[in-house]
Amino acid sequence: MLLFARYFERFRMRGRLFFLALMQLAAGLITWSVTVPFAFYLNPIDWAMLAILFPAQLAILAVLLINGFEFVEVLWHRRWQRHFPLLDALPPERQPFVSIHLACYNEPPEMVIATLDSLAALDYAHFEVLVIDNNTKDEAVWKPVEAHCVELGERFRFFHLAPWPGFKAGALNYGLQQTDARAEVVAVIDADYVVRPDWLSRLCGYFENPKVAVVQCPQAHRDFEHNMFRRMTAWEFDGFFRIGMHHRNERNAIIQHGTMTMVRRSALERDGGWSEWTICEDAELGLRLMHAGYDLVYVDEVMGQGLTPADFTAYKSQRYRWAFGAMQILKARWGWMTQPGPLTPGQRFHFLTGWFSWFADALHLVFTLMALIWTALMLLFPQYFSLPLKLFLIPVLSFFVAKAVLGIWLYRKRVPCSWRDTLMAAIASMGLSHAIARGIWLGLVKRKGEFVRTAKQRRLRDRPSAFASVREELFMVIGLAIAIVGMVLLFGSKYEESKLWVAILVAQSIPYLAALIGAWLAHREGERVG
Structure with missing residues (x-):
């Protein structure tokens, strides 16, 4: 101490x-x-x-x-010990050539075209844009994007790959092979992002330091203000970039993201390009570059904004993919994180403990199932199974309270949103607990995962039921509700232990109830943006 x-x-x-x-x-x-x-x-x-x-x-x-x-x-x-502001624009003769890579699959053409138009408006002298469409089958989806690239001029090149392996990483590796020989920096952007004109000009100066391999800006979102579901998810995303990324940046241990990121080309190629064995190729690349001794720079300035997931299914599948991919990285790079080597103690600390909150979600699922089993045994065989001592229960219940208080307190200090938005972001975050738990456990036991595109627009003719995406969470809520009612009927309020046990069951049900709320709001609000 x-x-x-x-x-x-x-x-x-x-x-x-x-x-x-x-x-x-x-x-x-x-x-x-x-x-x-x-x-x-x-x-x-x-x-x-x-x-x-x-x-x-x-x-x-x-x-x-x-x-x-x-x-x-x-x-x-x-x-902050490592604070990186926007830089003054370099004169054209000192600007490195930047190759911007946009990988897309089955994206709405008007959305991609809006992104391309924002790139065409960049205030930067030396850049190209490579659009790599991999495995989109419907020509009505990718042909308009190809035509728009032709309209925008020779700076914009379009590639349609079918079939092509490796998911997004495979497409980005193909783009790397097609990159202009003059390019010193590779920038990656998602298909739904509209960027500021000064995105490149205010950041490329960092690459004059040969130790810098990555310059990362936060993910940010637009057109969410009047859709309650999109609004709550936008503020939930914002928390990590306002809090967690600063915390990690202090020890050069940020999570590299697959959009609004810029990579030194020589470092990317020397270290083997994008890894196709993981569905979180961006975070894995950042870790590899740290292991190679490079610095990663986090500039907390919104330089581009994308769309939030279209519905709760997309929202869940994205977080499941991140959790699954994190476990792939943890298994593959375990030695890097646990043994002395090129990674600093601070970097090893963050890559080992940064996912602890997700492990807490995984353990929450296990202990909820165990609590349900124990409750059933107490209700069916009260002569053999009794309530745990309250001395065991108070610390567990206190943890739920402490974690909620600390999280909301930090959000109010760091994230510029209202109290209502803070609480809704908390509901959105808790609603992902089950998806994260599944991603953690399956990521630990399975070797390969499928990269599922995060839909930003669905365009469904027949909308599924409100709770189609949260069937497992619904079953958990029903099971916990039965357990709570059974406890109240059997024990009433006679014992302190029974009241504490009911309180724990209620606390365990909150993430599953949050998922139901998120799914219902997504269904009610629909896909409208703005």
């Missing part, structure tokens, strides 16, 4: 005291949990519950300390 207080003197005193209190709380709780068997008589059922809840408490405390460190650094830092 003293080492932390001294090493992080750049934090304000109240921040250091806050985190030291968290550390003391964690140490005290672990000590108390270890001594419980010596202070209380435990029957075999109590021992079984202790065996389940003690590892859960360790995981909870790890997540709480990691989130607490982020909270303290973001809220109470004196100044």
Whole structure:
């Protein structure tokens, strides 16, 4: 604790005291949990519950300390050590040639054309745009984009690949082969992004430093203000780029994203291009470049805006893909993250612990299922299975409260949205818990995943039912509701333990209820933008 207080003197005193209190709380709780068997008589059922809840408490405390460190650094830092502002534009003779790559599959042509028009308006002397359409079957979708590239002139080149392997990474690797020999920087943008005219001119100066391999801007969104579902997801996305990316940037450990990103071409080619074995090729490339000794720069300035996912199905599938891909990277690069090497301790810390919140979602699913089973056993066989001691339950319930309070507090300080938007963003985030849990567990046991395009527009003639995308979450809500009613009918309010157990079941149901709310709002609001 003293080492932390001294090493992080750049934090304000109240921040250091806050985190030291968290550390003391964690140490005290672990000590108390270890001594419980010596202070209380435990029957075999109590021992079984202790065996389940003690590892859960360790995981909870790890997540709480990691989130607490982020909270303290973001809220109470004196100044950012690695702050990267927009730069003055370089004179044309010093501007590096930039090759902009736009990979797309089955995207609405008018959406892609809007992106191309914004690129045509760039205030930059030396650039080209490569549009790589991979595996779109309907000519009515890709032909208008090809025609528009011809209209925009020789700077814009269109490639239609069919069939082509490797998902988005495969398309980007093909684009790399077609890149103009003069290009020193490769920029990647999603098909729905409209960029500022000064995107390249205000950022390319960072590549004059030979150690810089990546310049990353935040993902941001447009046309969401009057659609409640799109609005809540837009603000949910915004939180990571206002909070988590700054926290990681302090130790040169940002997550590279597949849009609004610029990469030094020589570093990209020397390190093998885009990895086609993972469905998160962008984050994996960033990690590889850090391992190669390069710096990654995060400029927290909105230089382009895209569209939010069209519906809850698209929203869930995108986060599932990120969680699955994260596990692919974790398995493939485990040695990099756990053993001394080119990665700094700070980089290893962030790439190991940065996904802990997602592991918490995975564990939440496991413990919810276990709580349902235990509740069923108590209801069916009360003579054999009893309520856990309240001493086991209070720390678990306190974690739910603490995590919610810290998250909302940090959001209010860092994200420029209203209280209502903050709460709706929290609902959106919690509603993804089940999708993330599935992505984590399947990513750990499966080797390959399918890259599913995140739909920004659906154009469905027959809209599915509101809850078609959240059937599993609906079953979980029903199961938890039955468990809660059964507990109330059997135990009433006679015991403190029964009230605490019901409170835990209610807390466990919140993410699944949030998913139902998100799916219903997406269905009600439809696909309208603006």
